[in-house]
Amino acid sequence: xxxxxxxxxxxxxxxxxxxxxxxxxxxxxxxxxxxxxxxxxxxxxxxxxxxxxxxxxxxxxxxxxxxxxxxxxxxxxxxxxxxxxxxxxxxxxxxxxxxxxxxxxxxxxxxxxxxxxxxxxxxxxxxxxxxxxxxxxxxxxxxxxxxxxxxxxxxxxxxxxxxxxxxxxxxxxxxxxxxxxxxxxxxxxxxxxxxxxxxxxxxxxxxxxxxxxxxxxxxxxxxxxxxxxxxxxxxxxxxxxxxxxxxxxxxxxxxxxxxxxxxxxxxxx
Amino acid sequence: xxxxxxxxxxxxxxxxxxxxxxxxxxxxxxxxxxxxxxxxxxxxxxxxxxxxxxxxxxxxxxxxxxxxxxxxxxx
Numbered sequence: 001x002x003x004x005x006x007x008x009x010x011x012x013x014x015x016x017x018x019x020x021x022x023x024x025x026x027x028x029x030x031x032x033x034x035x036x037x038x039x040x041x042x043x044x045x046x047x048x049x050x051x052x053x054x055x056x057x058x059x060x061x062x063x064x065x066x067x068x069x070x071x072x073x074x075x076x077x078x079x080x081x082x083x084x085x086x087x088x089x090x091x092x093x094x095x096x097x098x099x100x101x102x103x104x105x106x107x108x109x110x111x112x113x114x115x116x117x118x119x120x121x122x123x124x125x126x127x128x129x130x131x132x133x134x135x136x137x138x139x140x141x142x143x144x145x146x147x148x149x150x151x152x153x154x155x156x157x158x159x160x161x162x163x164x165x166x167x168x169x170x171x172x173x174x175x176x177x178x179x180x181x182x183x184x185x186x187x188x189x190x191x192x193x194x195x196x197x198x199x200x201x202x203x204x205x206x207x208x209x210x211x212x213x214x215x216x217x218x219x220x221x222x223x224x225x226x227x228x229x230x231x232x233x234x235x236x237x238x239x240x241x242x243x244x245x246x247x248x249x250x251x252x253x254x255x256x257x258x259x260x261x262x263x264x265x266x267x268x269x
Numbered sequence: 270x271x272x273x274x275x276x277x278x279x280x281x282x283x284x285x286x287x288x289x290x291x292x293x294x295x296x297x298x299x300x301x302x303x304x305x306x307x308x309x310x311x312x313x314x315x316x317x318x319x320x321x322x323x324x325x326x327x328x329x330x331x332x333x334x335x336x337x338x339x340x341x342x343x344x
Binding site for chain 1: 275295297299324331335
């Protein structure tokens with residue numbers, strides 16, 4: 001077996017598994033890596049470009065209190081009336097790591113009915129459920145006008161979520177009935193602009209799934225030959241074989257797939 | 270699992286995740302349940318269809334280039 005050097009080289013080539021695949025694997029992984037990098041850059045650019053309507057700053061101008069049953073109700077968020085952010089496109093841009101100071105005003109007219117407010121409530125909704133509820137309860141509610149300050153620091157939410165959310169400010173009577181409520185929208189930004197858990201997790205999932213989608217073509221080679229005994233897509237045997245003795249013996253014998261070398265199976269003399 | 274079905278799975282997940290992600294970056298409002306479900310279903314369907322097409326095309330491309338490899342690895 002250790003005869004002339006010319007016979008040693010074919011043995012080395014046969015033993016090496018698929019030199020073409022070893023050559024193309026780094027190239028393919030480089031392409032996938034480049035694609036993943038492009039996707040990440042695009043998504044980060046999407047993150048940074050906040051829609052302009054969502055940046056609409058609230059109007060500080062006082063709005064006439066909205067009356068309900070002879071009682072005027074007004075809610076302010078850092079001295080801005082929340083009725084100015086009644087749609088998602090005009091949402092107030094807030095920092096979820098900062099404290100929000102809300103004031104609930106209620107003005108009872110002298111000729112109107114006697115109304116007692118005992119609770120000011122703020123709720124934040126996501127997917128139809130209240131993810132945060134803040135109450136400010138008066139210990140001794142008295143009939144008449146007044147205001148209820150409420151401070152809210154959604155730091156725990158800020159590290160979890162960001163985006164546009166609907167909030168509801170409500171006035172509650174001592175018996176628990178809602179006297180008045182108003183929906184408004186805020187666009188919360190995470191601490192430092194990006195430190196929120198859910199967007200980061202979603203970004204990782206997106207990159208992973210895009211990577212899986214790009215590599216989904218490899219699944220075409222799995223299971224296809226298992227349908228029939230002799231796969232129709234198998235390449236014909238290399239012409240180097242003298243008479244193609246049997247198709248069963250040629251695959252385990254070595255690399256018959258692409259025949260990158262000149263002497264694929266010329267015998268072991 | 271074929272390339273098309275794998276692409277469909279990835280596309281469905283991508284469609285759902287993209288809807289939630291667009292809310293997180295401020296492009297969608299998912300405060301209410303009913304429009305949220307509509308957005309998620311539409312995203313899943315569109316993602317599934319696109320993923321199926323992409324997976325099918327990539328599978329054909331892969332088979333065209335690596336038919337011999339696929340046959341050998343299936344043994």
